[in-house]
Amino acid sequence: MKLVKTKKSGALILGIIALFQIFVLTNAIPAESYSIGEIENAGRTASVEKKVPKLSPKFFSILVSFFAIKQIGFVSAIDENFNCCISGAETEDGIATCQDITPTQASGGECQGQVLSSRCEETSQCKTGTCVVGDGVSCSSSPKVTCESGGGEWVDKTPANVPECRRGCCIIGSGSRFETSTQCEIDGGNFNAGIGTEAACILAGQNLLQGACVTTGNACTFTTGIECGRRSGSFFKGILCTNSDLKENLDVECEASTQTTIKDDKIYWIDSCGNLANIYDADKIYEKDKSYWEIVSPPTCKVLDSNGNVIKNNLGTCGNLDRFRGTIAVEASEADVIPAYGNFAGKDLSCTYKDSVKNIDITKKNGEKWCIYEGSIGDIEGISSDTVGSEHWLARCENGDLKLEHSNYRDSVCAQRTTVVDLNGDGDTNDNGEGESFTTASLVPNQALACPSFNPLQDKKGKANQANIDACNANPHCAVRNVDVQKHNGKPTFYFSVCVPRYPTGFDDDSAAQTMCAAATQKCTQIYQKNIGSLWGSGSSWNDAAKINSECGNVEFSQKMNNLCVSMGDCGSYVNYEGQGSDNAQITYEKGGKSGKKPEKIPAIFSWTNYVKYSDRSQFANQIISLPEPEETSGEGDGSTNTGSTNQFEDIDPMGQLNEGFGEFLSSIFGNNNPTLRDINIQNTLGIGGTTMWGIAQFWSGVAPIGDSSYLAGYQTYTTELAANTAKAGIVTLFATIGAYAGAYIAQQLGISGGPAQMLVLAGGTAGGTLSYVYIATTSSPWALGFGIGALVIVGWIIISGFGTTEKRKINFACLPWEAPAGTTEADCNKCNENELFKCTKYRCESLGQTCQLLNGNTDNPICKSVQYENVAPVITAGSINATGYAFADEDVGKSVEIESPEENGCILEFGSVRFTLKTDEYAQCKWDFVERDVYENMENLPLEGTDSSKNHTFDLNGLSLGMLNAFDITEDVILGLHGDGKLYVRCSDVHNNINPTSYIVNFCINEGPDTTPVNFDSQTGVLAIPKNGATLPYGTNSTPFKIFINEPAECKYDGKPSTSYDLMNNTLECSTSPTPELLGRWGCETPLDNDLSLNPGENKIYIKCKDKPWETNESKRNTNVDDYLYKLFVTEDKLEIGSIYITVGGSRFDLTNNYTKVTGGVNQFSIDLTAQTSGGNENGKAECSYKFEQSPILYTGDRFFETNANTHKQKGLNLLNGNYNISIKCNDDFDNDGISNVAETSGTFNLNVDMSPPLIVRTYRDGNSLKLKTDESAKCAYSNQPNYCQSGSVSNGTSMTSGFSTDHSTSWNPGQIYYIKCKDIYDRESQLCARIIIPGVNVE
């Protein structure tokens, strides 16, 4: 019973197992894929041969924080390991304050001052705030310690939040400046805090003048209403002073003229009173268009066409200019056109440059910025295509000048935006069907290095990491790069996606280049399988074609891998910006371990020649990187976005395809293990049912480790249980399972896969099941035995023949740093120097060739030269001597040379000056000394070219005299090494720091014999004299001291007559006879204190001779000049005089010179123009003048005249309060800046008086039938017959007695009426009560 019961339960279990196995078998075919995958996985997990350095997460965190700012902006510096060096941080460039340093630097003594343990920003002393100087004169972002130590006041706020630093609009005279209130106060302007932007401020400065202001005396000023109100003038908004009504009614006498002036960059007509009229338009002179002189009218002429381009022909006829649109008003002499009227014309401020790509002239508007690239940029055809050595260039047009900025190793990219704007303010941005475009651009930090931080683009299970993909795509400087080489049965087998830089950067560091490039090093593992041929004893026979990744043998593999490689930076086979390149990839292979065979096909390296087109800008002329709109805060794509989608990642096994190199690189990002990837593959390949069963199989098989093919056995076991479906007992199943496992184990051990592996599993299971059945069967089962034996035979055959065995053969792609082309010549390197537009940089130079090297990099004019590496010191040879009759002799190349003078003994004359050059056969820096030094570094002197690398090196020998040394009994080495025979030791260092082991010696001798040469006035650098020879002295100068410097100690005299012998010359100079030169190898001779040189107006000539060797007692040994040295001085013949000074107030001129002028106005503040005129002096009156307030009611200082350096000097717009003034004016005509000039001074006084009183009626009388009045000033009078008029009436509501403003007033004489009269003056000052009450016949007869 017990047995039966057991059998029943065992049958149930077996039934379940059988059912399970049926399901398994239905999936046997798809399991093929799994088998393959399993084998491949085994290959994938092969050893990593090349360890690629992992990129530190910390590094990325800094990068990400750095690039988190949008283009330009605050940089969040995140690094927890910095300390703060408060002061005395030792950097490569010197001593700095408030520097973050590493603990290593701190402990290494790299901070001389205090070190705090926090980052500087977190310390109280180095925290950034605002440094305020002088209550807002200057405000800058600053650490506290540097601010306070310099005398500033530190505020813990940003500049924008410090009240003293807030800017507003300062109206200074007729201009404006956006600055702080303190700055404005210093500038003497009026501050308006309400104007909060610079543009609005400039506009405010330009819109101050608005109408005619008629004041006392019928004077008219074109000014603002506010200003007119201050003057108590009558304001006529929008009316010009030349208005005919003003002329007729108010007797304003301003007439139209053909003169012009400049105001706010525009040209305006001016009237005869000097007021601005409308904008200059040659077609609007008074005779042609009188109406243009009536009211303020918008200009009708244009200097720009509908596209905003300058119409050059109109620059002389139209003053409607605007510097923000590229035109400005200048004096006619500076313009390219002749104005039709006046002395001013427009100038085009646009910039034109030659576009070498399109071979056309490109014109850009003033203020435009745009990008220029040197080849293709960005993501093109699956490659980040910026060529090696290319930079991004930002061009700017600034007031007519083209200026260029550039990236550095493409650390920034140039992005631009073109906007169609309504530049002419006509409300139409599309005139004539075309827009008025304006381009702006910026160099923004290249976020290339942040791109790897967006990886992985798949998670550990191979599913697309959409967040990362989106992040990569959202960053305009990154691109998703898909490498898709191989698919198998519709499934990718060599496929992965990576976030790479869209604009890769260059490298100047080998290790950085190797690290970055190595990230794209890959291995493609191909799977080969032994075929059926071995079954028939035909020996080992392997399939020729790889079962997996066969396409890695094609050029597509090397191309796609090279594209990835290039995208990492300057890596792989690629080209420089000149279209020259090199191959920098390696493709190697690993043979199969069993067959010993190499992969079927080995692809060739994808040559750099395939990429030449990317250096040709003409093929990519329309590429541009978009600059985000200002209001957008997020980074905007650049047009070439996204290639990664969710779906394409769902079925792939990215890490499965990633081998050494990139796999390692990415695994540093992904994590090191990806154990479930194959699970996904299996799930995908098995389908739904298979998936379900997969989970059960795992349960049953005890979760086999990934990468272990026992896994396969786990489920293949169940396939062998097909035979056991008919088994009667669990034992049969058990053995069948064991047999299947054994088969799987054998398959794994022997590397058998696919069909043969299945056969082994099935045969093992069959053998186990049937033979166990035979063994336990109660009856004979020959069929079962036959099955079992047959199965064993199959197993044996597979094992013996090796059928189905697989092996891996690998194709390795190594991504190497890009190398500049070899075999370059000087011409190749010189291309860097020849480009007119782009300056040569280290990066650009070195990309041109292996031998190209940038010299003189610490100058603004570096040079790219071909410098082949070698270890040979430069060879020094003699060059040339720049002294008459001198020559090199006895040269031993590289060792020595001798300087021979034309003297009999070949020696250099005492105090002679010899300039000579030595040459090196390569670019080198040289040093020299009079004594041999042990090493180059200890040599003290540089040639004239300093530290520049050059092939020609210039030396000066001068001021040498043995005789003089002897004369002064100097025995010490005043000049080391100079003992008659002198030696000058020279060594040079080439660019590779190869230095001459021994010095090159320049031998020379100093003429010890009798010095037969007199003083040489005509030395190479000319005679130095004070005042200089030919100088012009001020008017009235009748004597002057003077001093000349000569080339040797001597005694000198001068005379007013030429050719006077030395002894007969009347005037002796005092000369330095010291052995030491006084100045630059020269000795001075000057007039004695009590005997200056007498001068006359005009030209003065004197003749100088000297006698050398003043120490020599034997006169016959001394040398005296035979020829005179002619020294000339000019004395100004006409005195510089300030002829007149005058002020202009409200169009009226008041002369000030020595007169006390009273100017009366109606307001407390007067707008004054000050003018001075000069004559005489050096340049017929041309002078530079300044004015100064000697007396004023409040502290006014003074300034240089705004318009000066001419005969007339003008300062417009002095806003002065009423009171007494004394202005002094000083002019000088020192235009050659030699410190000698004519000076003229004068002063003038004036009084500004406010008319505070209403007009007074000074006379009343009857004239016929008229009642007539006279007032003491121009006024308007009115009357009423109502008594309450005096209390409640005003001139405006009375009966007028005046036409305009006048001192004469009248009305009809009506006896019996009482005239209640009120008057007001031009400042609207009106008496409170009546000015007069007249009763005809009573108080007026």
Place this chain on the structure above:
Amino acid sequence: MSKKGRIVAFYSSKKTGLSSIASVSLKNKRKGQITIFIIAGMLLVAGILIFFLFRGGVIPEIGGKTESNPASFLDSCIDGKISEAGKEISISGGDLNPELYINFMFTDDGFFKNISYLCYTQNNFRPCVVQKPTLLLDMQNEIKDYISEDFKSCFSEMLKDYQSQGFYIGTSSGLDDFDVELEPRRITLKTNSEVTLTKSGETTTEEDLKVIVPSRLYEIVLTANEIASQESQFCYFESTGFVLAYPEFSIDKFIVESGVKIYTIMNDGTEEKFRFAVRSCAVPPGF
């Protein structure tokens, strides 16, 4: 009212005297007699001599060597040096001997200069830290130091010169007691001294002598300050907008290497230029 004003009034009265003499000579001329002419001429010459004799502080101008008052003397003596100081200090970034600098040569200069960093960080990827937030004050002190010896010499020369002309001189304050201030459109040297000149019984006093040199350094230095400040905040300064708004200035930016820039601010009118360096937000090539 300053003492200078009193001198002006004195001149004025003398000129009035001269006019009356001249009018006398005109009357004589009308008589048409040669003798009278000669007498008138002699009187005129005598008058002129008397005028100069009693004129007190008026000194004949010889070779531009002396001036009519202490302020003018100082002005002509030191203003060239002030300009020179401004020029020399400006092209070094406001510091003749900077501790933190880049050695660089611009072709136009023809020599290497140590150009001061106004904003600096030794680290990569970080904005710079302003090193001279009080640049305006620093510049003033630098100029003062530069001209100090010359100022002393000029001041001494001035006193000597007046002494040699018979003036009795009284001074207060030391020779070092002066300041240099950068102000809009000029550099002002302000002394805190008082100089009293006495001759022939007449005394004039000059207080707080000033020398004013036209210059745009004030505006240029403030611009440099602003550039450094913006570099420290944004790693960047937008120069195009600035030069368009203020066209009398130009700003050149020379990029030496990543993050290292040399700015040159120039005023087109005075041709003054200010150079300084910045190291901010450097990105090392590759990494």
